[in-house]
Amino acid sequence: MDNFKFKSIVSNGTGEIKDIAIIDKNINDLPVGDVLIKVAYSGLNYKDALSARGHLGITKKYPHTPGIDLSGVVVDSKNQNFQSGTKVLVTGYDLGMNTSGGFQEFVKVPSDWVVKLPKNLTLKQAMIYGTAGFTSALAFNRFATVGIDKNSGKLLITGATGGVGILSIAIAKKIGYHTVASTGKLELSELLLELGANEVIDRNSIIDETKRPLLSRNWKFVIENAGGITLNSVIRSLDKGGAVAIIGNVTGDEIHTSVYPFLLRGIALLGIESAETNMELRLSLWDKLANDWRINNFEKIHKTISLEEVPNELGKILGGTQSQKVVVAIDESLDK
């Protein structure tokens, strides 16, 4: 395969999404790794948009191919566990950050990043979940570990129309939470309700700019994607013994709070880190996503785009106008 050429999205990290382009790469341009994968699907994530634009906190060296997750089929491998023809998925680790990522037809990765596709999922369904669904599964797993009864109060999901948000709604429905979806896109309320939200609210309605240390006890659980003032407000609105899973920083990366929600309500802040999740937990959560927590609405929750459409669709993420889970179809025939 030495001189084999394939299509790849490349960013030069100029600060402008419009500068990313599709080029022909040679298979020898791929990094060191013991598993070569033909990519079937990737997905769009907030981190991909930052990496594509040029964000040195995420990607240090350009030119670079973003794409922090993918599903596909092994075409060459030095590891017995992943023989040619095996259907696999990869999320996290260094994929798409400083290792050439999923927005291309082939990738090479270390075998200890690779997960065999769970029996009950197609390659496409695995990427409808993608990093977003896996991260959401981590949050639900943490809630269970803390031991709060899921029937003891409401679950608030912020950034509800984004990837993590929308998948959290669908998974929460399956597990049996009472879910309140907070969004800046009320025009998508019907979809959020159909996917499993019990209520939809305007994201501005949960924000409190005062310095009051405690607010009404509205939420037992929060899946928090926004950060900034949203996180600050929900910490003060948690019920006694409630917990917030801190996932994102779309609007801010600092936490400002007092000790009172902790001292007077015993709340918990749960940090969620998906990229380096150990393999044992990773496999058990993918099994849950394929079976017990399997969502009902794979079709309604996502839209499919081509590699050519990636730049424009990443731009929508940075502009705050993207919604739903966006799946990139690179070789759909691999799912057959």
Ligand SMILES: NC(=O)c1ccc[n+]([C@@H]2O[C@H](COP(=O)([O-])OP(=O)(O)OC[C@H]3O[C@@H](n4cnc5c(N)ncnc54)[C@H](OP(=O)(O)O)[C@@H]3O)[C@@H](O)[C@H]2O)c1
């Ligand atoms: N911790 C981890 O391991 C991990 C894993 C995956 C993602 N993340 C992080 O989680 C966050 C969400 O990721 P994603 O891939 O789901 O992103 P996404 O698809 O771009 O969704 C982000 C959502 O945030 C909401 N939002 C946008 N601007 C906002 C504003 N000004 N105020 C409040 N909400 C706003 C929007 O939802 P509405 O319009 O519905 O409000 C938007 O759809 C990102 O920060 C990402 O880096 C972390």
